[in-house]
Amino acid sequence: MTDATLSLQSEADQRAIAAIRRKNAVWRRILRDPAAAAAAIFLFVIVAAAILAPLIAPHDPYASNMRLRFCKPLGDRCPTFLLGADNQGRDMLSRILFGLRATLGMGVIAVAVGGGLGALIGLSAAYFKRLDTPLMRLVDVLLSFPSILFGLAIAAVLGTGLFSLVIALSVAAVPSIARIARGAAQSIMQQEYMEAGRAVGLGDAALIWRYLARNCWPTILIYMTLQLGQAILLGAALSFLGLGAQPPTAELGSMAADGRKFLQIAPNVSTFPCAAIFLVVLAFNVLGDALRDALDPKLRQ
Amino acid sequence: MISLPVLLGVLLIGFLLLQVVPTDPATVVAGPTATKAEVAAIRQQLGLDEPLWIQFGRYLGRVLQLDLGRSMISNRPVVDEIALTFWPTVELMLACLVWAVPLGIALGTLAARRRGTLIDRAIMALSVMGVSVPVFWVGLLLIQYVGGAGLLPFQGRNGPIWTPAGFLSIILPAVTLGAVFVGPVARMTRTSLLETLGADYVRTARAKGASDWRVTIRHALRNAMIPVVTLVGLQIGFLLGGSIVTETMFAWPGVGRMAVGAITSSDFPLAQGAILILAVGFMMINLAVDVLYAYLDPRIARS
Numbered sequence: 339m340t341d342a343t344l345s346l347q348s349e350a351d352q353r354a355i356a357a358i359r360r361k362n363a364v365w366r367r368i369l370r371d372p373a374a375a376a377a378a379i380f381l382f383v384i385v386a387a388a389i390l391a392p393l394i395a396p397h398d399p400y401a402s403n404m405r406l407r408f409c410k411p412l413g414d415r416c417p418t419f420l421l422g423a424d425n426q427g428r429d430m431l432s433r434i435l436f437g438l439r440a441t442l443g444m445g446v447i448a449v450a451v452g453g454g455l456g457a458l459i460g461l462s463a464a465y466f467k468r469l470d471t472p473l474m475r476l477v478d479v480l481l482s483f484p485s486i487l488f489g490l491a492i493a494a495v496l497g498t499g500l501f502s503l504v505i506a507l508s509v510a511a512v513p514s515i516a517r518i519a520r521g522a523a524q525s526i527m528q529q530e531y532m533e534a535g536r537a538v539g540l541g542d543a544a545l546i547w548r549y550l551a552r553n554c555w556p557t558i559l560i561y562m563t564l565q566l567g568q569a570i571l572l573g574a575a576l577s578f579l580g581l582g583a584q585p586p587t588a589e590l591g592s593m594a595a596d597g598r599k600f601l602q603i604a605p606n607v608s609t610f611p612c613a614a615i616f617l618v619v620l621a622f623n624v625l626g627d628a629l630r631d632a633l634d635p636k637l638r639q
Numbered sequence: 640m641i642s643l644p645v646l647l648g649v650l651l652i653g654f655l656l657l658q659v660v661p662t663d664p665a666t667v668v669a670g671p672t673a674t675k676a677e678v679a680a681i682r683q684q685l686g687l688d689e690p691l692w693i694q695f696g697r698y699l700g701r702v703l704q705l706d707l708g709r710s711m712i713s714n715r716p717v718v719d720e721i722a723l724t725f726w727p728t729v730e731l732m733l734a735c736l737v738w739a740v741p742l743g744i745a746l747g748t749l750a751a752r753r754r755g756t757l758i759d760r761a762i763m764a765l766s767v768m769g770v771s772v773p774v775f776w777v778g779l780l781l782i783q784y785v786g787g788a789g790l791l792p793f794q795g796r797n798g799p800i801w802t803p804a805g806f807l808s809i810i811l812p813a814v815t816l817g818a819v820f821v822g823p824v825a826r827m828t829r830t831s832l833l834e835t836l837g838a839d840y841v842r843t844a845r846a847k848g849a850s851d852w853r854v855t856i857r858h859a860l861r862n863a864m865i866p867v868v869t870l871v872g873l874q875i876g877f878l879l880g881g882s883i884v885t886e887t888m889f890a891w892p893g894v895g896r897m898a899v900g901a902i903t904s905s906d907f908p909l910a911q912g913a914i915l916i917l918a919v920g921f922m923m924i925n926l927a928v929d930v931l932y933a934y935l936d937p938r939i940a941r942s
Binding site: 479482483484485486487490491493494495498567571572574575578579580581591594595598601602605608609612613615616619620622623624627 | 767779
């Protein structure tokens with residue numbers, strides 16, 4: 339056997355090992371579950387629809403036409419309105435597309451801001467051992483406090499509106515992400531390259547950014563995505579209470595609240611936004627369960 | 640243990656809430672015809688010219704004496720308003736827990752015993768749907784189909800729960816609130832029970848010849864209940880959120896509906912009092928859960 343074949347063989351081996359590794363990658367394992375795969379595809383479509391709302395919405399979501407008031411889906415008066423019209427004769431489908439945009443948008447911003455802050459707290463707690471106890475106690479306190487009360491308190495102080503809502507949702511997202519980030523960072527802290535980095539004289543900031551954060555972010559990002567479902571549910575509830583988006587803004591929670599008054603004559607006005615929230619949150623939760631199963635070796639057997 | 644700092648934090652938020660009130664209390668007390676000097680005198684009299692931390696200390700003293708100020712709209716003491724709305728909220732929460740927790744435990748036990756079967760998968764699918772559905776959708780559907788058909792009342796509270804009219808009026812709100820609670824309880828019971836069913840003492844009980852269901856219920860379930868109690872305690876905050884939405888939808892005269900109404904009508908003292916009582920109530924429930932642990936697991940009480 340020559341050196342060439344040996345190296346070839348080992349290259350093939352390496353490729354096989356790499357393939358097995360890829361196959362075991364968390365996302366692959368998740369997507370093998372048909373329900374989780376369906377949820378992922380559904381979310382992809384929904385997010386695309388929300389982003390492209392101004393391009394694909396068949397009508398103007400804010401153009402009211404009183405002659406089309408409470409038109410049934412695809413009714414005689416509004417043959418092009420797939421989901422009917424609301425109390426002001428606005429196209430429900432267009433409003434739901436724009437509503438998804440607002441609802442998902444506020445969730446994404448809140449989880450990005452709150453999650454970013456949470457990640458910073460978690461990484462600091464893992465890196466600076468002296469900060470661990472005080473920071474994590476703070477996180478416990480935040481975690482034990484019902485997030486809807488943050489929503490109420492912030493709406494009371496800053497007034498109702500999307501801005502207060504996003505702040506409340508951000509605060510609510512901090513503690514759980516902080517815990518996840520701390521857990522992920524603690525396992526990285528035990529790696530030898532952290533020691534090596536310190537040995538070559540890197541400062542705290544460089545170690546945290548170049549070694550710790552870059553190795554933790556995939557885990558943190560996955561959990562942030564899954565946190566979106568909870569953020570959306572909470573945001574929709576606060577909007578439903580009239581503490582979030584204000585009319586005429588198309589937002590799913592406030593649309594559902596609007597339709598409440600016309601439940602008996604036109605149930606579609608509140609049912610479709612509610613169903614949209616339900617399906618989006620359900621998809622996030624199904625995906626989240628699959629992820630938890632994939633990450634927990636005890637359940638994998 | 641963590642209750643005290645949380646309580647102080649809540650009080651601080653409540654105090655700051657009163658600081659941002661756009662109207663100056665001294666001007667209001669002095670009346671529209673008062674001169675600048677009179678307003679300044681009243682400000683001094685009310686202690687509004689002192690540093691914030693002294694004012695905060697005074698505020699803490701007033702709260703300890705149950706003086707939460709007066710509602711800006713009804714002009715009645717906030718404590719009286721809270722006293723009126725407190726019991727309906729407790730009633731609603733109890734009416735929800737009393738059916739949702741046993742049903743959740745029963746479904747979870749069934750799913751664990753029939754692990755991997757169609758029953759198990761159906762129960763778990765229902766449970767994930769339960770945690771994903773917005774509370775207000777459940778409420779809207781019940782109002783539309785049950786309330787709209789005239790089967791049950793859905794507007795307000797028609798009396799205490801022990802009167803027939805009161806009992807009928809609490810059914811729909813309690814079903815709405817409980818519907819989102821069954822799922823998490825069922826799931827936690829299943830997971831926890833699956834763990835205890837593999838324990839040594841369960842094998843011992845089986846070896847003694849105890850029947851399957853007797854082993855499940857007498858030996859495994861009681862030990863599996865500890866994480867479930869934890870979950871119920873943790874989910875109380877979630878339940879609180881649900882109850883605020885439910886109360887608002889069903890015009891249920893509780894603290895949550897009062898808080899939302901006070902915020903949307905800018906009645907700051909009332910909003911602050913309502914948020915305070917919700918936060919304190921939440922902490923009391925957590926304390927009760929800790930006590931319940933000791934009862935379920937004597938090992939915790941002894942250590």
